[in-house]
Amino acid sequence: MPISSTLSARLGPGPAPSPSPSPAPARWSPYGRPTEPRGAKASRPALSLDPATARLLGPARKAPPGRRSSYAAEAPAPTRRRLAEEKSDQKTDPKPAVTNRKPNQEPRVRESCGGFAFLCALAGHTEAITGISMPTGSNKLYSGSADGTVRLWDSNTGKCVDIIKMGGKISCMITHDKWVLFGIPKSVEAWNIQTGKKLSLQGPSGLVCSMTIKDEMLFAGTGDGRIMAWEFPAKENNLGPVAILSGHERQVISLSVSATWLYSGSLDKTIRVWDLKTLQCVQTLSEHKAAVTSVLCWDQKLLSCSLDKTIKVWSASESGNLQVMHTHSEEHGLRTLFGMHRVGKTPVLFCSLHNSNCIRLFDLPSFDMRGKLSSKKEVKAIELAAGGLLFTGDGAGELKVWVWAPQNEVPQTPALT
Template sequence: MEIENDDRGGYKRIHQRLGPTSRQPDRGGKVCFQWRAGHCNRHPCPFLHSELPAAQDPSNSKRSLRWTNPSTGGSSSGPNNGGHQSKWGKGRHGENSNAGRVNGGVGTSGGDRPCKFFVAGNCSFGDRCRYPHSWSFGEGFSLITPLKGHEKVVTAIALPSGSDKLYSGSKDKTVKVWDCQTGQCTVSIPMGGEIGCMICEDPWLFVGIPDSIKVWNTQTGAEMNLPGPTGQVYALAAANDMLFAGTQDGKILIWRFNAATNNFEPATFLVGHRLAVISLVVGGPKLYSCSMDNTIKAWDLTTLQCVQTLSDHTNVVMSLLCWEQFLLSCSLDSTVKVWVHNSKDQLEVTYTHTEEHGVISLCGMHDVQGKPVLLCSLNDNTVRLYDLPSFNERGKIFAKQEVRAMQTGPNGLFFTGDGTGELKVWTWSTN
């Protein structure tokens, strides 16, 4: 037995370094998750320091996931509603989505976390600290660099296609432009209000602020202002030469692009949500919206009519993601729901993944091997990374405060922005 003094808390911590005894429970041949993460300090360790061969599950051995856009009618080897059991959430660890949390070198719920003093930037132990000095756990991805400049929470990130500039928006009322080669902020643009959202539809950059939308042509430098919203603009989406804006009063405003005048002209607005619309996404022939009223609505892009209202969430629906034939939604009710169209073209829940904390944002991408990965930002200041469709956890990202904005980029890049105003650039790798 070894007794170590922890000067930071003023208490002595006792660490049992002995191996298993006859009074200790049988570990069942489990692999040490701390060894997987590369920092086991138990000598000897009661768990295995080697991988167990994965049991072959005939139902999963040839499982694959073909993604197609919602409502396109494309075939898929994923979930369906034709009497077949959903494959979502059923990896090699079984049907319980939480069982996958020991996969990929991360611990169980509430497991490994970095040193809190390292996170705060004032750990006095340095390399001698017993706790990890790392912003992430997991394999296949790594931090490239932090980008510091914003003074308040980062609310939006945009990376125009083919551009060497990264745009970020914040509640500090600025949009910052970052040089992707040097990582330096090249310009900070005052907006006159807190940025609620931002999207890029080449060549246009749209920024939502209170009572207005700012528009830039990134090629010509032309600027314009779209008045009309009431309160903060929380969500933006574009499709079919139309711009959609979700606002604080629950409306979805629509502008049409006039090629003759090279301008956006007010068209109409959609009414249905009782409270603020906070996420918009286009999938196939539909626009999907979610709101603080706990609902999701599907709108036909041709008729602009609401064709379905989804009320399965029990708290604010924070984010939507269309990934091929599936619609994914997350909520402060601590769930991520996967929706798929049935034979009547109505969305139904095919799988519900449960977290221990509220889920505030979703982002999806493929790793370097082409495997689909879902990023879920939680209100415990973490981002969980899950393999799809199994929902086996493969890593965690930590932040000083909640990660409100996530964005993907080319060549395996992705970005996170937290409540302190810090951006981080990440990359997938083969190592």
């Protein structure tokens, strides 16, 4: 699922007809339409990367022969003719044709794919990456994996600076304010990156498969089909849930919230709609023919995807119940949905394919395909951070870093709440 569904972006109207660039996209709000943040700053000049991006990559480095650099995208390999010309130039002029780049000079990026340019890959995890987070105000990137570890990456160097063993498989991970939360077997572990405080929330009998937070209430979908609810932040450690929502027959692997509803997607092929005030199930959606793998709120609509190879768009009828308004079909099953707003333009939907190394990008509401991103294996974790940085984590344990870089649009820190 998209990480931290409680993060919401509020951006202004589209760019005015002037040479100044427009702001970068922001992650979807779980509900409501984007609005302009107060005190929004002007965009930086065109063709300039956000400082956080340059810090993440670090100074330009020359890779050893036969080895790919981990910090910047490589230029195409020189041909024999080019190599001969370079040797000839070196004989006549002992000075190098290009001087070393300054430490703060921005790295080159590869060709843009659907508006995103690949920056680098961070290797280290040995199994699937299940969660990614770069909390607001932090210079650390967090990644959680099924290998049972959390890796902390220094945004100034791009290096892994710490590896923390969690004592069990990490199946999901979200961010809330200054908290990073991890779902592991039989508990939710929460770290406050500002104070160092740690909480362990007890109650699940098995694996915690999904999480979301709304109005100081943490919801966690579990492997036995139940949804645990805790007050969060909890006043004490090792507290049990204040409520348990029952109804699903199999794992609850995706959760999303709107202003009044909690949506849960399950391997039992259904989506359940829960009233956030009463915590009662008010509707069960059974139109999918296979496991529901991801649910995502978009304005007043709900998006869902499934292993039945469809994405469904739901909207409330006159009676108030959700019904399918549109179905988009793919040739593969679908794994993860993630959304992004663009100022003055149509939203973008990311959709990773099941048992495939492809993430497809669609304009909404038309579902016109705008591009695709690739990985080694199926992608489960997608996260958008400050500066237009996009992170994707796949089943091989590879963490990729991308930057929003379409023509005439410059990355800018999105307003997050």
